[in-house]
Amino acid sequence: MMTYNFSVSPDFNPSHISGWYIFNTWLQRTINEDIHLELYDNFELQRKAIADDQLDLIYANPFDAALLVREKGFTPIACPSNQSDEAIIAVNNESTITTIEALNEGTRISSTDDPDVRMMCMIMLEPAGLGSHNTVLNQRDTYVLVAKDLLKGDADVGFFLEETYNDLSDFIRKDLRPLVRSQIQVIHHLLLAGPKLAHKRDEIAAVLLAMKDDSKGKGVLESLNFEQWNAVEQEETEFMIDLMDTLTAE
Amino acid sequence: MQDMKPDNIVGEHREQTLSFHDGTQRKVFTTETETPIPDGRLIVSRTDLKGMITHVNRSFIDMSAYQEEELIGEPHNILRHPDMPSAAFKDLWDTVQGGKKWHGYVKNLRNDGGYYWVYATVIPNVRGGKIIGYTSVRRKPSRKKVLEAEALYKTLS
Numbered sequence: 001m002m003t004y005n006f007s008v009s010p011d012f013n014p015s016h017i018s019g020w021y022i023f024n025t026w027l028q029r030t031i032n033e034d035i036h037l038e039l040y041d042n043f044e045l046q047r048k049a050i051a052d053d054q055l056d057l058i059y060a061n062p063f064d065a066a067l068l069v070r071e072k073g074f075t076p077i078a079c080p081s082n083q084s085d086e087a088i089i090a091v092n093n094e095s096t097i098t099t100i101e102a103l104n105e106g107t108r109i110s111s112t113d114d115p116d117v118r119m120m121c122m123i124m125l126e127p128a129g130l131g132s133h134n135t136v137l138n139q140r141d142t143y144v145l146v147a148k149d150l151l152k153g154d155a156d157v158g159f160f161l162e163e164t165y166n167d168l169s170d171f172i173r174k175d176l177r178p179l180v181r182s183q184i185q186v187i188h189h190l191l192l193a194g195p196k197l198a199h200k201r202d203e204i205a206a207v208l209l210a211m212k213d214d215s216k217g218k219g220v221l222e223s224l225n226f227e228q229w230n231a232v233e234q235e236e237t238e239f240m241i242d243l244m245d246t247l248t249a250e
Numbered sequence: 251m252q253d254m255k256p257d258n259i260v261g262e263h264r265e266q267t268l269s270f271h272d273g274t275q276r277k278v279f280t281t282e283t284e285t286p287i288p289d290g291r292l293i294v295s296r297t298d299l300k301g302m303i304t305h306v307n308r309s310f311i312d313m314s315a316y317q318e319e320e321l322i323g324e325p326h327n328i329l330r331h332p333d334m335p336s337a338a339f340k341d342l343w344d345t346v347q348g349g350k351k352w353h354g355y356v357k358n359l360r361n362d363g364g365y366y367w368v369y370a371t372v373i374p375n376v377r378g379g380k381i382i383g384y385t386s387v388r389r390k391p392s393r394k395k396v397l398e399a400e401a402l403y404k405t406l407s
Contacts, residue, residue: 100289101393124290126369129392180289186307238377239385243294245351246371246387 003034004056004197007049009189010040011061011114011161019223020059026220030207031200042141043113056194057204061085062187063115066241074192075201076237078208078229085189086162086182087120092150093177100127100180103157105134110146110155113139119247120182121159147172187240190232205231251325253277258315259363266332271340278332283364286390287313293368293388296375301326301343304383315361326386331359335406346374346384355391355399367396 006027008020017039024037035057040046043064049055050064050072060068062085068074091097107130111118122131138155140146143164149155151172162181165173191208193201211217212228221228253276256263263279270276287293293313296305303321311318314329321328327339334357345352353371360366368388374381391399 123292123389127289127390127392129394182290182292183288183309184292186294238375239296242373242375242385243387246373246385247292 001034002196003036005049005054006035006037006057007046007055008037008039008059009061009064010043010046011112011117011164012039012059013164013167013225015167016224019220019225022223023220026216027204027207031203033200043115053194056197057191058194059189059191061114061116061189062240062244063119065190065192065237066244068192068194069237069241073195073198075198076232076234077191077193077201077205079188079190079232080224080226080228081230082227083163083188084185085116085120085187086184087117087124088160088162088165088181089121089124089179090147090150090158090160090165090176091156091179092153093175095156095177097156097179100124103128103130105130106136107157108136108138108155109157109159110138110140110149111159112141112143112146114159114161116187116244117159117161120184120187123247124180124182125157144168144172147176151175186243190237191229251276251328254279254361254363258361261363263363268330268332270327270330271336276330278330278359279363280332280359280365281363283362285313285360285364285366287366287368287388289390291390295326295386297326297384297386299381299383301384303328313360313366314358315364320361329358331357331365333357333365333400333403335403337406338403342372346372347381349374349376349381355395356388357400357403358388367391367399369395 006024021037024035028035097103143160146158147168150158208229209231211221256279259279261281261283263281266278268276268278291309293309294307295303295310297303303324303326306321338354342352351373356368356370357365358368369391370386370388372384372386375383375385
């Protein structure tokens, strides 16, 4: 029997690691296929796996979805119903900065290498006349390290995926303050099937959509903090990719 | 396209007539009231090949001061402000019809006569090698860029 490779966008919430393993086990049993779950520590490693055509199933962020659909022949399967990708720019609670427009050239940014969060946050800095040419970027491996940069005064602003910001411990979050939150609403992660798994796409979509009605499936959804999966049509994904295209640098 | 209705206008206003490239005209009323885009918002719309609106998001509706049903099926130049030079829109259409991405600073007209500045990006929606429509995303520009665009457009009007 052929083994398919499954991966999750490296910006997944660390507390959901076990949830993804549980999901993978459930999916293998349900569709009767061997699927190996490979979680990458960073985007660079996962991009290499994508470039080398090593992946057959991906829970991808919207930035990578564009590449996967347009260049690698992946097709959208489903997306979680209660998750849209929004970003937060936060400051130290004691910072005198209260609006984006109060930020000046030379602003020190702390960010992970999460491409869609970085893109959304850089767009939110534009009203202050700031861009990559007149800011200083410190790249960190995790959002906790971004938060620490703010707490120690090593950065003026920090870029966060909203979900991850909300999952920071109360101890860290009480000393931070969101400066602005994106309200894009139409950008979200989604599960995509690669060409080798294309013949199973409709079957996977059907079992995912039915998960919420099954007690075992419901438990798996809970481990990922998803309410349910929603169907995603090709055109809906193409629209999201077009939107991402408008946002990427000229 | 219908003329603007004086009843919708808030505050002291000026009446002007816009002439479009297709020979049609529209009477508009403008005020000096600016409504900045709130931080973090993106205004999204889609049009068909003729520039008729097929989709708008919540931020589009809020910023334009129209109802969704007043926008769908209308030409995108329902937002055209008389201070915008027609050369900017010619450049936009020439660029996207050629399959390329266009971006620029645009002063948009609200249904209440006020205005809002945006940094707009428009791209053709290509499916199976053919352009089937256009997507536009507008975001909050810096004040410096708005002042530069304002000065430039005065020389082009």
